[in-house]
Amino acid sequence: MTEPILPRIRPEIAALPPYRQGKQAGANAFKLSSNENPFEPLPSVLEALTHTTPINRYPDATAGALRARLGEKFGVDADAVHVASGSVSILHQLVLGTSSVGDEVIYAWRSFEAYPSLPLVAGATGIQVPLAPGARHDLDAMADAVTDRTRVIIVCTPNNPIGPIVTSAEFAAFVERVPQDVLIILDEAYAEFVTAPDAVDGLAERVFEKHPNVVVLRTFSKAFGLAGLRVGYAIGHPRVLDAARTTGIPLSVTSAAERAAIASLDAEAELRERVSVIVERRTRLIAGLRAQGWDVPDSQANFVWLPSGERTDEVAAAFDAADLIVRPFSGDGIRISVGEEESLDKVLAVAAAQVRA
Numbered sequence: 001m002t003e004p005i006l007p008r009i010r011p012e013i014a015a016l017p018p019y020r021q022g023k024q025a026g027a028n029a030f031k032l033s034s035n036e037n038p039f040e041p042l043p044s045v046l047e048a049l050t051h052t053t054p055i056n057r058y059p060d061a062t063a064g065a066l067r068a069r070l071g072e073k074f075g076v077d078a079d080a081v082h083v084a085s086g087s088v089s090i091l092h093q094l095v096l097g098t099s100s101v102g103d104e105v106i107y108a109w110r111s112f113e114a115y116p117s118l119p120l121v122a123g124a125t126g127i128q129v130p131l132a133p134g135a136r137h138d139l140d141a142m143a144d145a146v147t148d149r150t151r152v153i154i155v156c157t158p159n160n161p162i163g164p165i166v167t168s169a170e171f172a173a174f175v176e177r178v179p180q181d182v183l184i185i186l187d188e189a190y191a192e193f194v195t196a197p198d199a200v201d202g203l204a205e206r207v208f209e210k211h212p213n214v215v216v217l218r219t220f221s222k223a224f225g226l227a228g229l230r231v232g233y234a235i236g237h238p239r240v241l242d243a244a245r246t247t248g249i250p251l252s253v254t255s256a257a258e259r260a261a262i263a264s265l266d267a268e269a270e271l272r273e274r275v276s277v278i279v280e281r282r283t284r285l286i287a288g289l290r291a292q293g294w295d296v297p298d299s300q301a302n303f304v305w306l307p308s309g310e311r312t313d314e315v316a317a318a319f320d321a322a323d324l325i326v327r328p329f330s331g332d333g334i335r336i337s338v339g340e341e342e343s344l345d346k347v348l349a350v351a352a353a354q355v356r357a
């Protein structure tokens, strides 16, 4: 059979593998590959889902009720809040709204897997700045990398997939060094899991007020356990967020997602207790792995990083064989989400068998 002639695809897009999701877990497996919340949804959140707008109707395109609620919580106008179907969507919207051919988007590497495709889809150029020792953001090097083509710098804290934070002092010094017309996206997807007192908290410190070029991103996918409903938000200067509102696909946030997010904010105290349980498991997991001899970096998120280096594929296969779905980064290391209580001993047992001094 002859190959059909297909429509032309942009070469830089055709060169990339399409998105492939991590393996879905079998019935007996623990899925520790996507940093999801291991707890069942709260009854009050499920209840809210039954009260959404009838599904034959479009949702409120502005997600007004959720934006008002978040504005109240963080002491900003609803215009300073933007909601989208996951904070990954907001990353795309902001990069599309600021950057085009020849423009540069700076981010640390290794960091979140979604970052490289952001400049690429916009036709812009990604600039990766290597992490400093301890797998920490090298903010000085990132500020040094700014050129007159830089439009966006993304700072991920805690940094997915490794876990260290950026401190308040480091971020404050960095923002002073970055030109005011360059957008800084502070991606705080794991903020709720942070216990380090010196960590930057873009919302508590209201960095977006003093610096209108800073936009803070948060999500309901991780600590709040709504990954399957897709809802995240940004707080920042209304005119900067307008760029995201313009590039975003209208009506992407469903009324079910909006309702569940509001119900989750209503149940925040209960959800915070679950976060404490996950943090306690994280502490145990890191201590256990270090006691085995693994050089695990500090993680302030709901995952830990196993620096398996060249042996990553082999070590990942051992986890797989034990029905533990983890996220390997070939040649580098393995990200393991902090999951169900019963998964901890299993993770530690596999890691112990794989450790090499």
Ligand SMILES: *Cc1c(COP(=O)(O)O)cnc(C)c1O
Pocket: 035, 085, 086, 087, 088, 089, 112, 156, 160, 187, 189, 218, 219, 220, 221, 222, 227, 230, 231, 232
């Ligand atoms: C999970 C994650 C997000 C948010 O994901 P959404 O589900 O799209 O809200 C954003 N940034 C980082 C670094 C993440 O790990």
